[in-house]
Amino acid sequence: MKSALWQLADLLFPSRCALCGTADHAASDSGNAYCPDCIEKLTPEPLNRCRRCAAEIGPFATSDKGCAHCRTRTLRFKSVVCLGMYDGSLRKALLAAKWSFSAVRMRSLGALLSIKRSADLIDTSFDRIVPIPQHWRQRLVRNFNPAWIIADELASRFKITCDVHVLKRTSRTRPQKRVSVRQRFENQAGTIAVSHPPTVKGQRILIVDDVLTTGATCSEAARVLKAAGAKSCAVAVLARVLDHSA
């Protein structure tokens, strides 16, 4: 019910910024749910990031072989592009979009990712966009998958095919909080499958999710996609969550 009400509010008050509430920010013209001031806060100039996992690294650090946050992890994707780190305004906007089940807000964040990080995304070069799937039981409870919405937005901006059904969840993962990084990777093994391997054969895939923490989920997706014949896999997410447990 809350979902429907929020979506109705988005439709009725499109000119009110979804983050600060400022009215008449010409959202109806830009189509974005956030005002220009909030967009600035949501998309600060990118700092030096690790190419492999998108974590912020020192200004002169290189990340050819990863950074302190990812060096010890086996990641099956080659790179990560993100809008920003999971803190401040981006964290607030992302949580609000998620908990209000607002497709308009999630789509707006996806649009910011595609516009503000377009150079990095183009550099990634991909032929096909594949979002991280939810388990069917999750879909049944709330028909809202942020990854699908963000992937669909990127696909329409880059005019690239988005396949929302290429990957499927084969089992539900146990809650990922309060488990070690190693366990998170082990929990993900075998939870994702490729439903139609010929679609990904020889393709360069952009895997899309809302956030990336340890990288375990996206790495498992990349593993099964490559096993099905994908040429390469890269990742795009709204936010990079720094995980300090390893």
Ligand SMILES: [Zn+2]
């Ligand atoms: Zn605002």
Ligand SMILES: [Zn+2]
């Ligand atoms: Zn890294």
